[in-house]
Amino acid sequence: MRLTCPHCGSRGLEEFSYRGDATVQRPALEAPEEDWVAYVYLRDNPCGAHRELWYHGAGCRAWLVVERDTLTHVVHNVRAVCREETP
Amino acid sequence: MSGLRVAGRGRKARRTFRHGAGNGLETGRQIRFTFDGKSYLGHPGDTLASALLANGVRLLGRSFKYHRPRGLLSAGPEEPNALVELRQGAAREPNTRATIAEIFDGLVASSQNRWPGLALDVLGINGFFSPVFTAGFYYKTFMWPASFWEKVYEPLIRRAAGLGRAADAADPDRYEKITAFCDVLVVGAGPAGLSAALAAAESGVQVILCEQDALPGGRLRGERTLIDGRPGWMWAQDAHRRLAGMTNVRIMTRSCVFARYDGGTYGVLERVFDHLPAPREGQPRQRMWRVVAEHCVVATGGIERPIVFPNNDRPGIMLAASVRTYLHRFGVIPGHRAVVYTNNSDGLRTVADLHHAGVRVVAIVEAGTSTAAQDLARQTGAVLFSGATIANTFGRLGVTAAVIRDAHGREHRVGCDLIAVSGGWSPDIALTTHQGARPVYRDDLAAFVPAQGAGGSDLHVVGVAAGVMTDRGAFESGLRAGYLTSGADGSGKMRLPDVNDAAYDITPVWQGPGTGNLPRAGKAFVDFQNDVTARDIRLAAQEGFQSVEHLKRYTTLCMATDQGKTANVNALAMLADITGRSVSETGTTLIRPPVQPVALGALAGAHRGRHFRPFRLPPTHRWAEEQGAVFAENGLWLRAQWYPRPGETHWLETVNREVETVRNRVGFCDVSTLGKIDLQGPDVRVFLDRLYVNGWQKLPVGRARYGLMLREDGFVFDDGTTARLGENHYVMTTTTAKAASVMQHLEFCHQCLWPELDVQFISVTDEWAQIAVAGPNSRDVMRQIVDPDFDLSNAAFGFMAAADVTVCGGLRARLFRLSFSGELAYEIAVPARYGDALARRLMQAGAPYGIAPYGTEALGVMRIEKGHPAGAELNGQTTAHDLGMGRLLSGRKDFIGRRMADRAALRDPARPTLVGLKPLRVDAPLVCGAHLLPKGAAATAASDQGWIASSAWSPTVGSWIGLGFLQNGPARLGDVVAVHNPLAGTVTEAVVVSPVFVDPQGERLHG
């Protein structure tokens, strides 16, 4: 597997580490406990399109949002997380 | 020689099996090698298979389960039978296919899975016990009583069913790994692959051409095909030469593309020196390539299938195209009296080729009826049986006769020493299915081909691999793919050579009559390597294993080292037949990497033994070696554990002395392995506030502070100190173990959570050598090191002070007044390259004050004496409350982990909490991991109240001491608890004390 880092170009899997679902948002401190439990522990495991966080630890150290199909392994998009517009 | 009589009983006629030059041979030179201890001659270019065949050796091995005599089925990497051991001693390599092993002078090869010898194998008796080994035998034997399995069947099966012996010493050869990039990877150097490579290369793109064989040409080496009026193999050689002259082309022979992975990544195994006695000096035996390619042209050709009939596994029964390869490439006659059995037009080529080479073809057995066969029969004088099958064969160690059943059901016994069989071609589609693309069945070819667009838009399948069965089609599809991948429009330039355009047709017959029923006529093999018979498939289907995946696992079909290359389609077609479905409906299993077996050594590359993973060496490593330090691995780091002195006889004596030195005089220790992160920017203070549980707003410039980090789930992540060196400049330390993950965590928090914070940070762990100098005399020593204009007095540079200083006459350095040992102590950081010099200077300057270096063991003893948590306490399952640091948790700010740490269960005082422990008898060791129980309680999980995390002999206290976690611990100081060590079966007693054993008021470190 390869990812095209927006800073470094196409690189091999071994340069990256995986974190998981990029869509979860850290709740506010005063948010209900359920929200926090969901943020810390609960993850969907979709079959198909997924937005994931990857870390380019052996490269530019950027956190990346990777749009990837978990079924076909096709990578549709890779962006640096700090360039993401927050919805 | 065709006039010689075959297989005369009694006196054996001496015959030659070499009939001519062979297009892949250097006949001018001879090579001597041995097989099973007997010496033979061959030529450069011979495989072990062709050379043995040329010497009349037909029996090459015994089969896996039944120990049936086996010879060569094929001439290529699909070979299921002829597995041999090559070389000797440490270099011995089992299960090598004789058909791809190139011979060299002095090669020692031997057969396997036979005892005592190939021709007389006592375990051939397995044939009589064969019911034990029928379909599902592994699963069925597991259902027998365990004692039967262990004592009887398992040893029996292990002895009886086997492959080769692995070498019993370490592999003496080297392997290496390399990565390459290209625009177009072409797999296979047959007519289609060479055409594709030429077209792509002429367009100027970067091309890598991989061929698993030593020579280019593919099937052209094994046929009499003419291209532009010349032998096809000459065309291949010319094409190869042209490509080799182009700077944008890399040709790799003996290189198997064994896998396609995501993102256009391919695994290629290059057998660099397998064909020579030993690798050349400095060269690897094999090289593992990772090739990243924009496009891949799959020109892997096809694999010929056998036909399933009773006793179809005797030596001398070979695939038809392989017979032609032995004839043309190696100049070897595989037999002198041949029967050709085919269900397709390609197989008929064999009749003419054998005849041309002077072999008498006694019979042609064709499944269908063709005029081509009639013509051939007329030309060669062979008897033609159309619409016929082979019903049985005879011959103990090699075939001597075939029983042909004609279209009317009459049987004819025909003497022969060679049966050339063609059950049709299966496109070699392995690479197209590695990512899950299902192939489709084509009725007209009676074979699976890649689905349209299978494997992605960057994959281009050409030639026979794509189901294009004509020679002309191979050139055409190869050229087209070559131009397509290079992005050039080559339609105008495409020039097809002049080649035969004969069509391929097949009558889908898979098996002879009655082969799946009673074993009356004899076993009819489907999977030769795993000894799976037609009857096994029928049995499995009858027992309900009708899905291909179940059939495969139940019978072990296609599960041998050849992955059933010659077996798969026949088995599926037979299963389809039994279950009344079409082959399409029956489906197929997917082929997974690797296409060919790959040695573990090649996968490991240089990562073995000492080089399995690198050592990180602290800056003072060489100096510590000179001191005679004993080292220990800490993660990747190699750290000095202790520094024995002459006369010290036990490590504990050394460690005690080092601890006493620090407590009474002064010692120093390299702590460079701690993670160091340099942070700058106006928002660092806010950033630290959110990372650590405690507050950072009031930390002034020139001071350091202890900090505790949680994970977002509320458990402790890491700890360390962070010093403020300037208005917007901080330097953080982490534990050695978590240096990388803390850095990653900081990046996550900054980039994903709080990108608005104006902070920059970088790891400087490797940039700074950091040495702790500890003990009552440490200030006196530091005065000799730090340049004199800096005021080191307690008033000016007190506990937790930090400053940029110069040392040793102008060298920039950082000085911190931190103490892990609890003594008056400093940590001094200098650029890493000065670490060694600093250690030497400390030894010199500290000598008058009784200085000595100390290692990680003394460091550990002293931190336990002070109750500082470390790895065993920060184990990912403890909270700030558990560690007695609940009061650090700030209530005035958000920080990572705050909300989840606040959960009631995590604040429950009944959770095991950090305490100190002292055995009632000072010399009774406390063992880490021992359970803490109420005194007198039964040693059950219900009464378990905690555990010991760290322990040491404390020379300062004069007793064993420990740090542990105990329910309601802080409220139980003075209690006596039972310490249960279930491993040793001991119960001792210990008193619960404060975790700070030495200087509880902290007077020493403030001194």
Ligand SMILES: [Zn+2]
């Ligand atoms: Zn990057």
